[in-house]
Structure formats: C-alpha cells, structure tokens
Amino acid sequence: MLETISEQRLHGGIQGFYRHPSTACAGPMRFALYQPPQATSQRCPLLYFLAGLTCSEETATIKAGAQRLAAELGLILVMPDTSPRATGFDGATGDWEFGEGAGFYVDATAAPWSSRFRMHSYVVDELPALIAARFPADVSRSAICGHSMGGHGALTIALNHPHRYRSVSAFAPIVAPTRVPWGRKALPRYLGQEAATWARYDACELVRRQTFSGTILIDQGQADQFLDTQLKPELFEQACAEAGQPLLLRRQAGYDHSYWFISSFIDDHLRHHAKALDLS
Secondary structure (H helix, E strand, O other): OOEEEEEEEEOOEEEEEEEEEEOOOOEEEEEEEEEOHHHHOOOEEEEEEEOOOOOOHHHHHHHOOOHHHHHHHOOEEEEEOOOOOOOOOOOOOOOOOOEOOEOOOOEOOOOOHHHOOEHHHHHHHHHHHHHHHHOOEEEEEEEEEEEOHHHHHHHHHHHHOOOOOOEEEEEOOOOOHHHOHHHHHHHHHHHOOOHHHHHHHOHHHHHHHOOOOOOEEEEEEOOOOOHHHHHOHHHHHHHHHHHOOOEEEEEEOOOOOOHHHHHHHHHHHHHHHHHHOOOO
16 A cells, blocks of 8 residues: 655646555655656656665655756656664664665665565565556666665666666765675675675676666765765776776766765756656
C-alpha cells in the first residue's frame, strides 16, 4: 500500500512525498517523487537521485533545485531515503557515518544489518516496480545520479546493472570505498570482514570488470573538505582510463561538498541525462 504523506503543486507538476511497506528493507520506507506537467498526458522517463550521508528523501528534493528544469524536460525525479529507519539495532544511530542515514546502497550480508539494510535491491528492483505500478513512469527509460555516498550508490548500481539505466552521473562521489575511511568503516560491518566481497560496491573495481555504455559525468568541487581523504576522484579517473570507459570528470574550482555546489551544476546533469533519455 502506498501512503501519500503530502503533495504540492510545483512548476506546473506535483512534488510528492510517499511512504510504503518495503519487502527489501523489511519495514516502512519513504521516497520523494516529482511528476512534471507532461505526466498528466504521457508516461515520462525517470531520474533517480541518491543522497549522501545523514540525508533523507527530503534533502535533494528541497536543496538541489532540480524541479524547474525537470518540468521543462518532462522528467520524473525520484529521491529515495538513504536507509531504513527506526530499526532498533544497536549502533544504528548516533554515528553519522554508519547505520540509519548511511546505508551505502549495499545489500548487507552480516547480521543484524542483513535483515533491513538492503538498499541496493530496494533502489534497483523494488522501488522501480512500485513506481511503474502507481505513477505515469516509463521505467524503461531510467537514469541515475547521486551525491557523495549517493554518488557511490549511483556509480555502483549503474555498473552492476548497465542495461537498467540509460545514463549515470555523480557529484563528489565516493569512488573507492574499499580504500578510504568512510568505506572501510561501513563495508566490513555491512558485508563482513572478507575484503573480496566488498568489490561489488567499489566503482573503481567494477569499472575494470564492466564498463557503462556512454559517458559518465562527474562534478567534483576543488574546495571539497573531503576531496583528498574520502573521495579521491583520480582513482576512478585512472580506472576508467585503463578500462576504456568514457568519463567526463569536471573539477570545479572554489566549490565545496555542499548543496550550493550541487544546485550550481544540477542543470548540466539533467541535460546530460535528458540526452540519453531522448528528451533533448
């Protein structure tokens, strides 16, 4: 059952917030979805935007400023939550780098996380099926984008399922979680101590095994406080070069990790996806 939390008129379309029982995450999940004006008369393609650490379905919906151009293009925007909530697990709250609000878009295999933290399956399978059944969406034309932890999610999901998405882009993504503190803190707890199992959720490792059709777009702020310690875009740049993966990595001078950065370049990303989705 899909519950409507709220719906408001926006740029001629509808910005909605919804809740539903999730099989993948074994509990209630929330997401935001923007329907452009064109959705009243036709099925529209989708862009999923995956948010980062500490964020929810509200963050990019409110701060990114994507709806104005989405309304012009006829593009549905989908912003899922970043994890299940109110799990009751010890250690699931109180640490912004792990647990609730920090699901890392993996299917956890280690207890107790494996029973609820299955964000990969939720984003790839369950949420699209729900949207296809309840909204005027053409899920055969889907694209994916994300920020930071969500950029990691977008890249790894697209590389794991290259035929499910027409295009992929990211803002300041975690590209090598197996080699940076954020990932090395979260992945062992979600997936166990065997490092070989982490590679499925590392974009640098994945692109060497499976490239993506089309150019991957990444924007990275050069004043990002996490640039040298957690993000390391040069690692993905090198991996793409070695794999023959087309990559447009734009280094933006003076920009940090915030949504001021994202809102400055979100239109470029929407147009990148619109071209792949046959909207431009």
